Amino acid sequence: MSADIVLTVNGTRRTIPIPDPRTTLLDLLRESLHLTGAKKGCDRGQCGACTVLVDGRRINSCLALGVSLDGAEILTIEGLAEGDRLHPVQEAFIAHDGFQCGFCTPGQIMSAVGLIREAQAGADPERVREAMSGNLCRCGAYAGITEAVLEAQQAMSQRPSHRQGEAA
Amino acid sequence: MIPFEYVRATDVAGAVAAGAAPGAAYLAAGTNLLDLMKGGVARPTRLVDITRLPGLAAVARQGDGSLRIGALVRNSDLAHDPAFAGAYPAVAEALLSGASAQLRNAATAAGNVMQRTRCPYFTDTGSACNKREPGSGCDAQGGEARLHAVLGWSEACIATHPSDFCVPLVALDAGVEIAGPAGTRTVPLEAFHRLPGDAPERETVLEPGELMTALVLPPEAAGFSGHSRYLKVRDRTSYAFAVVSVAVGLRLENGRVAEARLALGGVAPKPWRARAAEAVLAGRAPDEAAFRDAADAALAGAAPSGDNAFKIELARRLVARALSRAASGTPERLPALPGSVFAPAPEAAHV
Numbered sequence: 018m019s020a021d022i023v024l025t026v027n028g029t030r031r032t033i034p035i036p037d038p039r040t041t042l043l044d045l046l047r048e049s050l051h052l053t054g055a056k057k058g059c060d061r062g063q064c065g066a067c068t069v070l071v072d073g074r075r076i077n078s079c080l081a082l083g084v085s086l087d088g089a090e091i092l093t094i095e096g097l098a099e100g101d102r103l104h105p106v107q108e109a110f111i112a113h114d115g116f117q118c119g120f121c122t123p124g125q126i127m128s129a130v131g132l133i134r135e136a137q138a139g140a141d142p143e144r145v146r147e148a149m150s151g152n153l154c155r156c157g158a159y160a161g162i163t164e165a166v167l168e169a170q171q172a173m174s175q176r177p178s179h180r181q182g183e184a185a
Numbered sequence: 186m187i188p189f190e191y192v193r194a195t196d197v198a199g200a201v202a203a204g205a206a207p208g209a210a211y212l213a214a215g216t217n218l219l220d221l222m223k224g225g226v227a228r229p230t231r232l233v234d235i236t237r238l239p240g241l242a243a244v245a246r247q248g249d250g251s252l253r254i255g256a257l258v259r260n261s262d263l264a265h266d267p268a269f270a271g272a273y274p275a276v277a278e279a280l281l282s283g284a285s286a287q288l289r290n291a292a293t294a295a296g297n298v299m300q301r302t303r304c305p306y307f308t309d310t311g312s313a314c315n316k317r318e319p320g321s322g323c324d325a326q327g328g329e330a331r332l333h334a335v336l337g338w339s340e341a342c343i344a345t346h347p348s349d350f351c352v353p354l355v356a357l358d359a360g361v362e363i364a365g366p367a368g369t370r371t372v373p374l375e376a377f378h379r380l381p382g383d384a385p386e387r388e389t390v391l392e393p394g395e396l397m398t399a400l401v402l403p404p405e406a407a408g409f410s411g412h413s414r415y416l417k418v419r420d421r422t423s424y425a426f427a428v429v430s431v432a433v434g435l436r437l438e439n440g441r442v443a444e445a446r447l448a449l450g451g452v453a454p455k456p457w458r459a460r461a462a463e464a465v466l467a468g469r470a471p472d473e474a475a476f477r478d479a480a481d482a483a484l485a486g487a488a489p490s491g492d493n494a495f496k497i498e499l500a501r502r503l504v505a506r507a508l509s510r511a512a513s514g515t516p517e518r519l520p521a522l523p524g525s526v527f528a529p530a531p532e533a534a535h536v
Contacts, residue, residue, distance in 0.1 A: 020191075038191035038232070041219070061220050062288060074261075074290040080216045081291065084191055085234050132286065137265065150423035151285025 022087040026050060027096025035084045042086055043067045043078035046093060054094035054123040058153075065152030068124040068131070069093045075131025077151075094123035097130065105176065106130050109169035110162070117156035128152045129166045133173060140167060186222045190231040194238060197364050197398065203233045205366055205394025211235050213257060214291040216284075217300045225310050226317060227301075241398060244269060250404030253362070256295035256397050260350070261286070263294060273406060274515045275353035275413035275432045279450075282417045283349040285424045295397040297350045298361070298377070301388070302454075303426055304333065304344035315341045316385040330491025332428060335500070336484075337453035342385030343490035344454060346378060351456035353415055353432035356448035357406035365395035374400070378455035385454070409434030409446060414511040416503055417450070427451035429500045431507040435471065442466045442475070447483060447508075452500055459483035462504065471512040473505070480504035 020035050026046075033049055043060070046052045046069070055078055058066035062080040069078045070092040097104040106129045109115070116122040128149060138144040145166050146159070154162065194200035204211055208230035212218060221227035235241070235257070242257040244266060252272070254263060260280050263269055270277035284292065306312040306325040313322035325333055325343050333343040351374065359374040377389055391397070412435035419425040430450035436443040445466035447459040462483035469475040480501040487497045 038189065039186050061223065062216060065285065065287060068287055071291075075287050076291040077216070077285075077287045080214075080219050080288075082191075082212065082215055082219065082232075082234075085193075085212060085215070085236055128287065131290070135261075135265075135286070147423050148286050151287045 020084060022084055024083075024086065024088075025090040026052070027091070027093060033083075038082065038084045040083045041079055042069070042071070042081040042083050042091070045083040046078060046091070052093050052095050055127075056120055056123060058121070058124075063153070064121070064124075065128055066121050066124040068127045068152065070127060070131055073134060075128050092127070092130075094127055097126065104130070105172045106133070106165070106169040109165035109172065113161040113165040113168065114158065115161040115165040116154070116158050121152060121154045121156075125149070125152045125154065125162055129162075129169065132166060133170045138166075138170075140171070142167060186219075186225075187228050187230070189229055191234065192231060193234045197238055197241075197396065200233055200235050200238060201364055201366055201394050201396055203231070204396060206231055207393075209233055209394075211396060213293040213296045214259075216288050216292045217296060221301060221308070224308055226308055235396065247401075250407075252402040252406070254294050254400040254402070256293060256399055258294045259290060260284075260292045260294065260297060261289040264289070270519050272410050273353070273357065273402065273413070274410055274519050275415040275434060276350065276357070277519055278413075278415040279349040279353050279417075279430070279432060282415065282430075294350070294400055297348055298354075298374070298397065298400070299389070300346075300348055302344035303347045305329070307344060316344060316381070316388070319384070319386045326491065328491070331493050332426075332451070332496075333490045333493055334453050335487040335489055335493060335496050336449070336457055337380050337455065338490045339381045339383065339385070341383050342381035342454065344381075344385070345451055346453065346455050347426045347451070348456060349415065349417060349427060349430060349450060351378075352430055352448045352450035353413070353434070354400065354402070355456040355458050356432045356434055356446040357409070358403050359406070360401040360403070361397055362399040362401055363391065363395050364398045365392060369398070371401065374456070375458050381454050408436055408444075411515055412437060412511045413515050414507050416507045416510065418499060418503055429496055429503050431500070431503045433504075433507045433511040435466075435508070435511050437471060437512070440470060442469050442471055445479070445508075447479065447504065449483065449500060449504070452487070452496060459504070461485065466508070471508070473509070476505040476508040476512075477501075479508060 056066035058064035060079045062077040067078040138148045192203045210229035212232040241255040264277045264280035312324040360371045361377045415432045417430040434446040445463045449457040462479040465479045465482045
């Protein structure tokens with residue numbers, strides 16, 4: 018069975034053929050759209066490296082069927098910066114050394130963007146750590162990641178107009 | 186993952202008709218189902234996508250004061266709904282102690298109730314498992330069974346039900362609204378999951394084609410909001426299934442327990458209502474002696490199913506602690522943080 022679905026990916030509306038309904042959102046992004054920022058770490062929803070925003074909410078793209086998301090808006094790490102202007106979360110990860118090897122970083126950053134949008138953690142590092150627990154970092158850059166999330170959240174509260182971070 | 190036919194349902198009747206076919210399974214977010222399909226544990230030949238069914242994504246107060254939680258309400262939306270968390274704080278606390286933020290954003294209320302056991306012998310297709318393959322045996326028995334059941338298990342199956350959400354729900358007398366080929370019916374959540382007996386492959390009372398459409402909290406469920414807790418002991422601070430968990434709701438009047446609700450998670454093949462313990466508490470002063478008596482009553486029938494006798498004493502202590510925390514009042518900020526040795530907040534230091 019083959020079917021087409023429509024997704025808005027990083028602001029661009031695209032018609033995407035789904036030759037096999039088994040295709041996850043992650044495989045669709047990586048293999049069909051060649052957006053390889055979202056990573057296939059465990060492929061079982063345990064590591065968070067595949068985190069993207071779907072309709073503004075962070076999810077594990079490895080555990081979502083592409084065909085079921087027909088009509089959705091997807092934001093991946095590739096759509097976060099505006100040209101050469103990095104998103105505040107990206108800037109903060111660089112400033113705080115929130116990574117080492119970088120494999121988990123796209124998922125960490127998308128998860129952090131989702132966390133800030135959810136507005137549940139506040140400025141409490143303990144709650145930020147809890148809210149980021151779905152993203153593993155094998156290099157152990159957690160201290161920098163927590164600092165980066167807190168700083169980006171603070172920066173974005175002073176620049177609430179940041180387009181991608183606040184887009185619906 | 187084996188190939189399957191994808192069917193997108195547009196109304197409940199159509200979903201039920203498509204879901205009644207042999208080999209069919211309902212797909213909501215898929216966070217548990219797809220994981221099991223990737224591992225070859227679940228092998229549906231048809232997926233009926235119910236995510237577009239109308240009217241199933243709302244939380245609505247009914248005329249009689251009950252609350253209807255649509256099957257498709259996302260776990261995070263429910264937990265972060267201030268009115269919901271205020272009325273049913275233990276349910277919100279349980280939801281937010283489960284899984285990760287990403288999974289809670291996707292997973293639905295019905296999917297949470299329908300999730301399968303995390304027994305590693307169930308998820309490993311190289312192991313014998315009566316639940317996955319009836320009659321094949323149970324490699325968990327005599328295996329690594331540290332996290333397995335101490336209540337309600339049978340020789341055929343010692344797996345636990347992994348849900349946090351279901352534990353306070355069963356304590357609050359939630360009902361499950363079901364649509365099926367023969368019409369709709371409502372069954373108590375307490376009777377929805379079956380004990381394994383000699384047929385562990387039959388996990389719920391759902392008949393072929395039947396679809397959970399909502400969970401319903403009765404009017405009196407909101408009467409415990411002032412003294413409610415969900416405490417969860419796990420092997421790490423966050424993003425782990427319960428070793429043992431306890432949901433408590435108390436109604437205190439004139440310094441006595443007017444009514445107690447108590448249920449346990451992580452200890453049995455279903456969310457485990459502890460009615461005997463509730464009876465022990467009724468009319469007593471909310472003190473440590475009463476809490477210990479209730480804990481003993483809650484675990485009176487417990488027996489290890491492997492190297493997990495520690496869970497019985499752990500559960501007793503957690504029951505007593507949850508009762509004590511609930512008696513001192515629902516925390517102002519919900520959810521309280523998960524228990525952590527690093528947690529500075531006293532309400533979080535519960536493990």
